Amino acid sequence: MTRPLDPTTRESSTTSSSALSNIQVAGGAMDDDNASEAAAASTPPTSLGDASSIASGKDEAGPSGRAKRARSSVNYNLKTLSDQQQEEDAGQAAKRRSISGLTGRTLVDDAEGERSAKPKAAAKKSSLTESIPADLPPRPVSRQQSVKDRVKSVAGKVSSVLGKRSRDVMEAGKRKLEEVTVKKTKLLKELEMGPRGVLDEIDLEALEEELERPSKKAKKEVVKEEAPAPMTQPLPVIKASTGKREKKWQKEGLYVGQTANPDSTQSGASRKLSKQRPSSAMSDAPAPMTSKLPFLPLPMFDYMTKQRDFVIPYDVFAPSVTKHHQKPRDWTQVNKNRLIGDAKDIWKRRAQAKALPRSLCGCEQPAEGEGHGCGEWCLNRSMQYECSEENCLLSPEDCGNRAFAELGKRLEKKGAYDVGVEVLATGNRGFGVRACRAFTPGDIVMEYTGEIISEGECQRRMHEVYNGKDNYYLMELDGGLVIDGTKGSMARFVNHSCEPNCEVRMCLVGGTPRMGVFAGENGVKTGEELTYDYNFDNFGQTRQRCYCGAPSCRGFLCARLSKDELKKWQKEESERLAKVQAEAEKKVRDAAKAKAEGGKKAGWRGWVTLGDIKDDLKKELEAKAEREKGSVRAARLEARRSGVPLKRTAEAVEVKQPKRRRTTKTVVEFSVKDVVGDDAAGADDGVKEEASPSASPIMAPEPGIDQAVHEITASADTAIEPKDSAATKAPPPTTEAREPKPESSTYRPTHKRTHSTLSTGTSKFTEALPSNSTISRPTTAPSVSETLSKADEVAPLLASSATSLVSLNEDDVLTIDEEPAKKRRKFGEMLKGVAGAVGRGLGGGVGTKGKGKMDGKGLKQSTLNFGKVGNAA
Numbered sequence: 001m002t003r004p005l006d007p008t009t010r011e012s013s014t015t016s017s018s019a020l021s022n023i024q025v026a027g028g029a030m031d032d033d034n035a036s037e038a039a040a041a042s043t044p045p046t047s048l049g050d051a052s053s054i055a056s057g058k059d060e061a062g063p064s065g066r067a068k069r070a071r072s073s074v075n076y077n078l079k080t081l082s083d084q085q086q087e088e089d090a091g092q093a094a095k096r097r098s099i100s101g102l103t104g105r106t107l108v109d110d111a112e113g114e115r116s117a118k119p120k121a122a123a124k125k126s127s128l129t130e131s132i133p134a135d136l137p138p139r140p141v142s143r144q145q146s147v148k149d150r151v152k153s154v155a156g157k158v159s160s161v162l163g164k165r166s167r168d169v170m171e172a173g174k175r176k177l178e179e180v181t182v183k184k185t186k187l188l189k190e191l192e193m194g195p196r197g198v199l200d201e202i203d204l205e206a207l208e209e210e211l212e213r214p215s216k217k218a219k220k221e222v223v224k225e226e227a228p229a230p231m232t233q234p235l236p237v238i239k240a241s242t243g244k245r246e247k248k249w250q251k252e253g254l255y256v257g258q259t260a261n262p263d264s265t266q267s268g269a270s271r272k273l274s275k276q277r278p279s280s281a282m283s284d285a286p287a288p289m290t291s292k293l294p295f296l297p298l299p300m301f302d303y304m305t306k307q308r309d310f311v312i313p314y315d316v317f318a319p320s321v322t323k324h325h326q327k328p329r330d331w332t333q334v335n336k337n338r339l340i341g342d343a344k345d346i347w348k349r350r351a352q353a354k355a356l357p358r359s360l361c362g363c364e365q366p367a368e369g370e371g372h373g374c375g376e377w378c379l380n381r382s383m384q385y386e387c388s389e390e391n392c393l394l395s396p397e398d399c400g401n402r403a404f405a406e407l408g409k410r411l412e413k414k415g416a417y418d419v420g421v422e423v424l425a426t427g428n429r430g431f432g433v434r435a436c437r438a439f440t441p442g443d444i445v446m447e448y449t450g451e452i453i454s455e456g457e458c459q460r461r462m463h464e465v466y467n468g469k470d471n472y473y474l475m476e477l478d479g480g481l482v483i484d485g486t487k488g489s490m491a492r493f494v495n496h497s498c499e500p501n502c503e504v505r506m507c508l509v510g511g512t513p514r515m516g517v518f519a520g521e522n523g524v525k526t527g528e529e530l531t532y533d534y535n536f537d538n539f540g541q542t543r544q545r546c547y548c549g550a551p552s553c554r555g556f557l558c559a560r561l562s563k564d565e566l567k568k569w570q571k572e573e574s575e576r577l578a579k580v581q582a583e584a585e586k587k588v589r590d591a592a593k594a595k596a597e598g599g600k601k602a603g604w605r606g607w608v609t610l611g612d613i614k615d616d617l618k619k620e621l622e623a624k625a626e627r628e629k630g631s632v633r634a635a636r637l638e639a640r641r642s643g644v645p646l647k648r649t650a651e652a653v654e655v656k657q658p659k660r661r662r663t664t665k666t667v668v669e670f671s672v673k674d675v676v677g678d679d680a681a682g683a684d685d686g687v688k689e690e691a692s693p694s695a696s697p698i699m700a701p702e703p704g705i706d707q708a709v710h711e712i713t714a715s716a717d718t719a720i721e722p723k724d725s726a727a728t729k730a731p732p733p734t735t736e737a738r739e740p741k742p743e744s745s746t747y748r749p750t751h752k753r754t755h756s757t758l759s760t761g762t763s764k765f766t767e768a769l770p771s772n773s774t775i776s777r778p779t780t781a782p783s784v785s786e787t788l789s790k791a792d793e794v795a796p797l798l799a800s801s802a803t804s805l806v807s808l809n810e811d812d813v814l815t816i817d818e819e820p821a822k823k824r825r826k827f828g829e830m831l832k833g834v835a836g837a838v839g840r841g842l843g844g845g846v847g848t849k850g851k852g853k854m855d856g857k858g859l860k861q862s863t864l865n866f867g868k869v870g871n872a873a
């Protein structure tokens with residue numbers, strides 16, 4: 001017969017209750033399986049034999065209706081144990097109670113106390129006892145919670161604390177429970193050996209606490225176990241702290257934080273969806289997804305799970321950052337084709353021959369949302385005709401084969417975005433073209449325009465005009481015609497690539513062939529350099545290296561070379577390089593050799609070594625002395641030295657003095673370079689003459705100044721003639737011929753000047769000189785020493801009789817101005833100064849620009865424009 005179990009009795013204690021009975025009750029409170037085990041295991045050995053216990057136990061268990069697993073080794077009869085319990089004397093019970101430490105009082109006292117404290121419970125119990133048949137032993141009531149109960153409640157607490165977080169926490173609790181069960185089993189085994197109050201040794205309070213507050217280690221474990229299921233996108237790597245907080249930048253835009261492989265985290269439906277979604281040719285962005293992110297997904301990700309057309313509202317346009325960068329110089333931009341020379345005839349003939357009746361392409365109107373018509377199968381398109389009103393029934397909006405018309409409309413707007421391209425310098429390939437907007441596959445980017453020439457003209461230009469140039473802009477058009485983009489559109493700057501993003505196609509627009517640069521099959525992104533495959537069979541005379549940088553680069557601006565060709569080329573190239581190197585080395589050796597020989601001729605054009613000048617000077621003085629041997633001049637000089645006057649010849653006496661005349665202003669300008677000589681000067685300069693046309697009576701220049709002016713201008717004049725010409729070799733006029741000169745006698749230069757009539761003879765001062773007339777700088781001129789010696793000679797003469805003031809302007813031009821006699825001396829001084837300056841230049845080493853200031857003492861601050869003077873080494 002079963003007895004109803006009042007839950008309150010489990011907590012209350014009766015006189016008959018004991019520690020042992022507690023165990024029994026606790027066993028009853030457990031689930032069925034454990035109950036039997038616990039009951040059996042927790043029952044202490046009886047005084048009865050084990051066999052009878054087992055037998056009676058079996059008998060008693062039957063009616064209770066509880067499933068009891070038979071234990072092979074030991075089983076205990078609860079009923080027997082209960083009876084026995086009742087028969088135990090109070091002393092024994094009190095002893096046990098005191099051992100248990102649950103209360104300090106004896107069991108009897110305890111029982112009595114409890115009875116008085118809980119009369120209701122006792123009354124209830126008595127009523128219950130009354131309802132129980134007398135033959136049944138009173139049910140022992142536990143006054144203390146069983147170990148298992150407590151463990152369970154602790155586990156419950158644990159799970160209530162952490163349970164919501166994870167099942168794993170529960171698992172941890174379960175493990176603890178098992179541990180406790182093991183401990184308990186051990187304990188009961190010990191009890192089997194005799195009651196030793198081992199139970200009391202278990203610190204249940206501590207255990208409870210331990211379970212309530214898991215250790216740090218346990219916490220860590222829990223956190224570890226709590227970590228969410230692995231995500232497809234690896235979590236950011238946490239670096240060892242450097243003590244400094246580093247900012248973590250997001251690498252990309254919208255898709256940051258998404259997994260790299262959305263499939264693994266996507267639901268079946270969204271996986272399917274993402275497969276259906278067409279991958280954008282223009283974007284590398286991963287497909288949107290909803291994954292188990294550590295944070296809530298942004299709203300846009302929700303939108304992205306739904307399939308819909310996605311249109312970027314506007315094309316991204318990057319205005320040029322190279323606006324002020326280097327721009328091509330020799331480029332005349334021409335945006336329309338121009339027929340040149342015989343190309344016109346070819347064009348006409350071609351037009352006549354091709355004047356076929358046009359037919360309609362017959363393409364159908366595209367359905368709503370289907371894009372453009374006149375696609376791949378358009379008849380016009382396949383024949384390289386552009387559709388127009390004449391050959392296509394579709395509207396311009398619906399037709400997809402009107403590239404040039406579209407381009408025309410775009411360019412009409414003239415905006416930078418509409419043009420969409422810009423020229424910029426590339427690193428190693430000259431100029432190139434960059435897209436400053438995106439172009440979808442097949443879009444026309446620009447037209448290749450220029451001069452349309454015939455093939456014959458093309459060959460001629462190649463050999464005569466562009467020979468030796470690095471860049472050619474010749475593009476074959478059609479039917480023996482070529483577009484020369486030298487004067488053409490921006491398309492001429494498009495470089496070659498072995499993996500291009502554009503292609504060049506010819507199209508007949510209204511019967512006229514036009515070349516266009518079209519975006520390739522992958523389109524063109526903003527900022528990309530436009531390229532197409534030149535596809536040269538042979539690019540110019542030499543093979544040019546290709547610097548396109550594509551992985552499949554062919555290496556050269558030509559069709560791919562065979563292995564043999566490549567080997568041959570490499571051999572030739574290495575030979576050529578070796579030759580160039582040898583030449584360079586030879587030059588260096590020669591220079592070193594020349595330096596070792598004393599620096600002679602070691603310099604380059606414009607440099608004169610000191611040794612050269614000294615040698616030249618010496619040689620020329622000797623030659624001059626030789627020339628003048630027996631000359632009138634030599635005689636005169638000798639006469640001066642000796643003090644014996646020179647006897648004048650009859651011829652000389654006959655020479656009439658020219659009539660003195662005065663001009664208001666006669667300015668003769670000489671370049672210092674003309675004075676000091678071309679081999680020293682090295683730059684173009686002129687000798688300017690300026691004279692007032694109005695002649696006024698002036699003093700005729702004295703023979704001395706005439707001679708001086710002659711000498712100076714002669715140095716310029718002779719320079720126009722080759723040095724070895726008869727004029728320069730002719731002996732100088734005799735003294736008799738020059739001083740005094742007959743009025744009619746005029747010194748005429750040995751050559752005709754076309755642009756200037758610088759007067760060199762006295763009578764010529766009467767001539768009206770064109771104002772600012774200039775004598776071009778001679779290409780060859782007397783050497784420095786020649787000029788210097790002349791200057792030395794001329795100076796005293798001028799000092800005594802010159803009528804001109806000579807000044808030197810910024811452009812190293814000597815200006816001779818007619819001035820009162822008191823200033824004449826200065827000319828001589830100046831020339832001396834020139835000589836001095838030359839000397840200083842030689843000593844100082846550098847004289848780069850003819851420039852000077854003159855004061856009473858001579859030329860100051862002079863630097864002479866005959867290049868660098870000094871030791872070239």
Ligand SMILES: C[S@@+](CC[C@H](N)C(=O)[O-])C[C@H]1O[C@@H](n2cnc3c(N)ncnc32)[C@H](O)[C@@H]1O
Pocket residue numbers: 428429430431432470471472473492493494495496497544545546547548557
């Ligand atoms: C039609 S032009 C292109 C524009 C040219 N870069 C310029 O500055 O005028 C062709 C020339 O550009 C150079 N070039 C073009 N593509 C090149 C490449 N991939 N590698 C090396 N040079 C290239 C070659 O000198 C070639 O002769």
